[in-house]
Amino acid sequence: MQEIKFRLKDHAMLQLTDCEPSVASELSEYYTFEVPGAKFMPAVKARRWDGKIRMLNRTNGEINAGLYWSIKKFCMERGYGIHVEDGPYGLPYTINKVNHMETMKWISTIGLPFAPRDYQYDAVCHAIKFKRSILISPTGSGKSLIIYMLMRWYLENHDRKILLIVPTTSLVEQMAKDFTDYGFDPELFHKIYSGKLKETNKRIIITTWQSIYKLSPIWFEDFGCIFGDEVHGFKSKSLSSIMNKSYNAEYRFGTTGTLDGTQVHKLVLEGLFGPVHRVTTTAVLQEKKQLASLDIDIILLQHLKEDGDRLHGCTYQEEIDFLVSHNKRNNFIRNLALSLDGNTLVLFNLVDKHGKVLRDMIEDKIPEGRKLFYVSGETKTTDREAVRAIIESQTDSITLASLGTFSTGINIKNIHNIVFASPSKSQIRVLQSIGRGLRLSDDGRTTKLYDIADDLKSQGKPNFTLRHSVERIKIYNSEQFNSKVSKVVL
Numbered sequence: 001m002q003e004i005k006f007r008l009k010d011h012a013m014l015q016l017t018d019c020e021p022s023v024a025s026e027l028s029e030y031y032t033f034e035v036p037g038a039k040f041m042p043a044v045k046a047r048r049w050d051g052k053i054r055m056l057n058r059t060n061g062e063i064n065a066g067l068y069w070s071i072k073k074f075c076m077e078r079g080y081g082i083h084v085e086d087g088p089y090g091l092p093y094t095i096n097k098v099n100h101m102e103t104m105k106w107i108s109t110i111g112l113p114f115a116p117r118d119y120q121y122d123a124v125c126h127a128i129k130f131k132r133s134i135l136i137s138p139t140g141s142g143k144s145l146i147i148y149m150l151m152r153w154y155l156e157n158h159d160r161k162i163l164l165i166v167p168t169t170s171l172v173e174q175m176a177k178d179f180t181d182y183g184f185d186p187e188l189f190h191k192i193y194s195g196k197l198k199e200t201n202k203r204i205i206i207t208t209w210q211s212i213y214k215l216s217p218i219w220f221e222d223f224g225c226i227f228g229d230e231v232h233g234f235k236s237k238s239l240s241s242i243m244n245k246s247y248n249a250e251y252r253f254g255t256t257g258t259l260d261g262t263q264v265h266k267l268v269l270e271g272l273f274g275p276v277h278r279v280t281t282t283a284v285l286q287e288k289k290q291l292a293s294l295d296i297d298i299i300l301l302q303h304l305k306e307d308g309d310r311l312h313g314c315t316y317q318e319e320i321d322f323l324v325s326h327n328k329r330n331n332f333i334r335n336l337a338l339s340l341d342g343n344t345l346v347l348f349n350l351v352d353k354h355g356k357v358l359r360d361m362i363e364d365k366i367p368e369g370r371k372l373f374y375v376s377g378e379t380k381t382t383d384r385e386a387v388r389a390i391i392e393s394q395t396d397s398i399t400l401a402s403l404g405t406f407s408t409g410i411n412i413k414n415i416h417n418i419v420f421a422s423p424s425k426s427q428i429r430v431l432q433s434i435g436r437g438l439r440l441s442d443d444g445r446t447t448k449l450y451d452i453a454d455d456l457k458s459q460g461k462p463n464f465t466l467r468h469s470v471e472r473i474k475i476y477n478s479e480q481f482n483s484k485v486s487k488v489v490l
Contacts, residue, residue, distance in 0.1 A: 003081035004071070008089045010247035014068060016061030023080060024058070030074055031055035031063065031267070053236075055271060064244075064271025066132055066252070068092045098129045110152050111183040116145060117290070119280040124149045127253055132274025134231065134254040138282040140291050143255045144178040146279070147227050152184075154251060155203065160224025163249070164206045165242065167230050169193040169381040170388075170405065172206050175229065177385075193381070213238040217245040225251035228273065232256045236268050243272040283480045293446040296476055296483035298469065299336075300453045301329060301490050312458035319464050323423070323454055324354040328490045333421050334361045336450060337398050342416030343391060344398045349422035351376045351402055358421065359400050366398065376402040391415070419450045423465040430475050455487075 004027070005018035016024065031054070038044050038051025056063045063071070068084075075082045084091055103125055107116060116124075119137070123146050127133050137143050151162055166172055172191050180186050190200040192207035198215065209228075212219070223246050228239065231254035243252070254273035259266050270276065285291040311319055323329060337346050348355045359374045366372050371394060373387045384405060391399055392414045403422065424430060453469035462470075476483045 001079065001081045003083055004075060005083045005085060006068075006071075006092075007085040007087045008065060008092045009062065009087075010065075010089050011250045011252075012065060012244045012247045013062045014065045014071075014092060016056070016063070017085065024056075026078075027071075027074065028054065028056045028058055031067070033267070053268065055267065064240075065092055066271045066274040067267070069275050070267065070270065093130070093132070095129050096131065098125050100125060103128070106153070107149060110149070112145075113181070113183060116149065117142065120146050120149070123277070123279045124153070126277055128153060130274065131250055132252045134256065134259075134269055134273045134276045135279050136256055136258065136276060137279035138285065138291070139257045141257075141280055141285060143229065143257075144175060145182065147175075147229065147253070147255060148179055148182050148184070150253060151179075151204065151225075151227070154225045158224050158251075160248065161222045162204045162225045162227070163220075163223045163246065164204065164227040164229065165209050165212075165239075166206065167209065168405070169208055170384050171229065172208060173381060173385050174388075175206050209238055209242060213241050215245075217247075220246040221248055223249050225249060226253070228252075228254040230256055231269055231273070232259055232265075236265075239272060240268070294449060294481050295446055296449045296451060296481055298451045298453055298473065298483060298485045300455055300469070300485055300487045301332065302487055303454060303456045303490055305458075308456040308458040308463065311456055311463065312461070316464045319456070320350075320423075321353070323465065324350055324357070326490075329452075329454070330354075330358060330361060332488070332490070333358060333419065333452065334365065337362060337419060338365060338367075340417045340419075340448070342396060342445065343394055343414055344417040344419065345415050346398065346400045346419040346421050347403050348400065349403050349424070351378065354422065355400060355402055362398060362400070371397040373397060373399040374401075375399065375405050377404055379405065415447065416445055417448045417450065420452055423452070423454065423468050424472070430472055 002020055002023050003018075004016065004023060006014045007017055009015040016027075019027070033053050033055075035041075035051050035053060038049075041049075041051065043049040044051040055067065072082055074080075104121065107121065107124075120142055123135050123137065127135065127146075127150055135143070135146065137146070147164065151164070154162060164175065166175060172193050176186060176189065176191055179189065188202060189204035189206055190197075190202040192198055192205060192211045194211065196211070198212070198219070220242070226243065226246055226249045228243075231239070243249075252273045254269055259269070259276070266276065282291060286293055307322075311322060314322075333346065337344050346358065348358060355374070355376055359372070362372055371390075373391065375384055375387055379387075387399070391397060394414065403424070451469070451472060453472075454463070454465045456463040457466060473483065473485075
């Protein structure tokens with residue numbers, strides 16, 4: 001029998017130590033993927049890169065340690081043996097024994113203001129047992145509480161530092177606030193983002209990945225536990241740099257509401273954090289009345305035939321520029337937002353070309369006394385937090401927010417309506433944006449999503465954004481959301 005031999009080089013990497021060349025080539029091919037959309041990337045166009053990710057380094061035999069179970073599956077399917085040699089870092093995937101009753105008793109001693117839900121408790125037990133995992137749980141399911149309980153367990157059972165990485169400055173502040181709300185002393189953690197000191201003696205650091213990925217490997221040596229929150233939004237190369245430099249981090253946990261559905265994305269993240277574990281689903285939480293019900297109205301705007309013919313053969317960017325500057329389309333979005341009862345969130349993509357235009361149009365027509373909030377990347381982190389807090393106390397406000405600031409992770413508990421003013425086909429962006437409205441509001445109302453789609457087809461050929469709307473409908477169907485299509489002639 002052919003056999004593949006590995007050792008755990010450190011907590012970041014496995015190293016291939018002995019293998020027949022033909023089997024090594026097969027393994028390398030198995031873990032080689034073309035990046036989606038690579039052919040459009042400048043490096044590929046300039047022929048400096050072939051657009052492929054190779055997860056096995058054939059030069060030194062290294063591959064991310066989180067792929068251990070995936071490699072075992074590869075060997076089983078092909079009838080190969082696998083042997084892992086013991087070394088300074090031990091064996092990969094040694095597990096902890098978890099006594100569920102003792103764990104439940106321990107959780108009752110850490111002073112939480114409320115009892116965890118059953119799936120949150122199960123997620124904590126799973127993570128403690130396996131030391132590595134990507135925990136997939138929908139927005140509104142309380143991922144920050146899962147992180148907090150795991151963080152408290154690690155502090156009490158290990159001596160090294162904890163690194164908690166998030167994608168945005170707003171999430172640094174929100175995570176810190178959540179931990180404080182759970183009863184933790186804010187003096188015990190240190191926050192890092194632009195302008196903040198990177199050196200601290202505190203055992204817990206909450207940071208954006210952008211603030212630390214260029215730091216020296218020495219900076220990462222003291223971390224024994226790493227959390228990556230909203231890991232779907234991290235740039236793969238930068239996240240890999242952080243995780244590979246943190247070679248002493250035996251405990252690695254990624255959390256997200258969704259992955260993007262591509263194999264390469266899932267395997268890159270599994271290599272860094274370990275196998276995927278689904279904590280719960282939106283449908284289950286809605287059935288238990290722990291998330292708001294959702295109705296989706298896909299509003300298909302029927303554009304003039306001559307506009308479709310004029311844009312026939314145009315680029316995607318040319319189509320987007322046409323749509324965001326379309327006066328009747330923007331009037332429709334403005335009138336829709338003003339007509340909706342309750343707190344309404346309008347999400348846009350382009351700040352100058354679209355967000356500011358919509359802001360001025362709504363400002364011009366909004367009734368006196370009704371509040372309008374505007375948030376983009378230009379808005380200070382402290383101001384975004386203030387807006388978020390104010391919205392939760394409102395009953396009939398309108399918030400215009402860029403997708404980059406409010407589509408991922410931001411916790412807003414009192415949103416009744418969401419309007420997609422900018423087209424997208426990204427599964428992650430769509431589901432994360434929907435998540436902004438799934439937390440139960442004070443009155444328990446069903447959340448309404450208005451998805452603006454555009455029919456500019458010409459000569460029987462659908463336009464870019466019409467095709468993207470079809471992809472969104474597939475996402476809605478796969479998540480078992482209620483949806484309908486309404487046609488509106490512009």
